[in-house]
Amino acid sequence: MLGSYALSASHPHILGGFSTVYFGYSCRQHEEEKQEGEGESKILKRRWSIDTTLVAFKVANGGNGNFKLTSSALSDHMKTSNRLANQEFKILNYLQCYGRCPFLIQYYDSFLAKSKTGEKICLVFEYLPLDLFTYIEKYGRLNEKTIKSLFKQLIQGVYHMHSLHVLHCDLKLENLLVGGTKSDNDSKRFEPTQLKITDFGLSSFESEIKPCRGSPVYAAPELFLGEKNSTASDIWACGVILFALLFNSFPFNTEMLEYFFCMKTFKEKDIQKIKQHFQTPLENLFNDDDQNSWTSISIQTQNLLRGMLEFDPKKRWNVKKIRQEVVGW
Ligand SMILES: Nc1ncnc2c1ncn2[C@@H]1O[C@H](COP(=O)(O)OP(=O)(O)OP(=O)(O)O)[C@@H](O)[C@H]1O
Numbered sequence: 607m608l609g610s611y612a613l614s615a616s617h618p619h620i621l622g623g624f625s626t627v628y629f630g631y632s633c634r635q636h637e638e639e640k641q642e643g644e645g646e647s648k649i650l651k652r653r654w655s656i657d658t659t660l661v662a663f664k665v666a667n668g669g670n671g672n673f674k675l676t677s678s679a680l681s682d683h684m685k686t687s688n689r690l691a692n693q694e695f696k697i698l699n700y701l702q703c704y705g706r707c708p709f710l711i712q713y714y715d716s717f718l719a720k721s722k723t724g725e726k727i728c729l730v731f732e733y734l735p736l737d738l739f740t741y742i743e744k745y746g747r748l749n750e751k752t753i754k755s756l757f758k759q760l761i762q763g764v765y766h767m768h769s770l771h772v773l774h775c776d777l778k779l780e781n782l783l784v785g786g787t788k789s790d791n792d793s794k795r796f797e798p799t800q801l802k803i804t805d806f807g808l809s810s811f812e813s814e815i816k817p818c819r820g821s822p823v824y825a826a827p828e829l830f831l832g833e834k835n836s837t838a839s840d841i842w843a844c845g846v847i848l849f850a851l852l853f854n855s856f857p858f859n860t861e862m863l864e865y866f867f868c869m870k871t872f873k874e875k876d877i878q879k880i881k882q883h884f885q886t887p888l889e890n891l892f893n894d895d896d897q898n899s900w901t902s903i904s905i906q907t908q909n910l911l912r913g914m915l916e917f918d919p920k921k922r923w924n925v926k927k928i929r930q931e932v933v934g935w
């Protein structure tokens with residue numbers, strides 16, 4: 607769609623879990639016509655010019671998994687990498703049929719890139735300067751006004767996907783890209799005003815959900831107990847994101863979550879342990895009026911967090927209700 611591509615020397619690549627993201631330019635050559643002179647001496651001049659747009663290329667080459675794995679594990683890792691790229695390609699093409707949503711990353715093109723080990727699928731996206739996780743790591747926590755504006759955009763993106771019966775299944779700070787205007791004091795820093803959801807490798811249609819799970823930190827309780835992803839599990843992840851943005855920490859002990867995630871079978875006592883793990887810290891926070899950080903946020907935001915981090919997926923708020931809540935933000 608955009609012509610040919612060139613890698614940028616000044617933008618270092620980023621290793622994802624299963625892919626590498628490179629940055630570069632899309633170059634489109636087009637012919638320009640110009641009238642020169644007057645009357646009889648009037649001539650039509652033609653010249654070629656090149657439009658360049660900064661883009662991101664996501665290549666399914668195994669990402670940062672490559673360095674740690676034995677050859678058989680590496681082959682499995684590569685298979686997963688290709689499967690995720692194909693799924694991302696399928697979902698992006700489907701979403702594109704329904705027009706552009708400003709809160710999802712814009713997908714421009716795809717092609718097969720040749721490498722020593724065969725052809726790799728390469729997806730081309732619009733470029734945004736940083737993901738939200740890296741932004742906070744670099745520049746510190748955001749103010750409430752910015753958090754609200756970014757969260758509202760996240761919800762509008764999720765609303766678009768859920769309305770089309772597509773689940774994201776991997777919503778996390780690293781998969782939210784931000785852009786904005788440059789700060790006056792620091793030329794590198796920018797105020798994040800724009801948010802776009804990216805990384806559709808684990809996304810699926812509601813009707814064909816596969817048993818795959820994103821990051822344990824953002825995974826809803828029911829996913830630890832063997833249930834499949836749903837719109838409700840995407841909402842839980844949004845709750846964890848809002849919590850992390852507001853309090854600069856995650857709501858649950860992340861080491862325990864990783865431990866639970868690795869468990870294959872559950873005995874009754876494990877199920878109780880998992881339930882307790884999810885309910886206790888939130889109950890403490892939700893019911894304790896003396897918690898300064900908690901009472902410093904508005905009642906409306908407190909209720910919203912309660913609605914999204916509801917243990918029972920059937921009682922958890924859906925995106926329509928959340929959208930109504932945040933419309934005035
Ligand atoms: N369009 C883009 N513009 C700028 N940076 C991007 C873009 N797409 C991805 N990135 C950066 O590359 C990182 C990895 O991209 P992405 O999440 O799509 O790959 P992944 O291999 O699926 O990663 P993971 O498995 O770790 O989630 C993102 O967290 C972000 O920092």
Ligand SMILES: [Mg+2]
Pocket residue numbers: 622623780781805
């Ligand atoms: Mg990612």
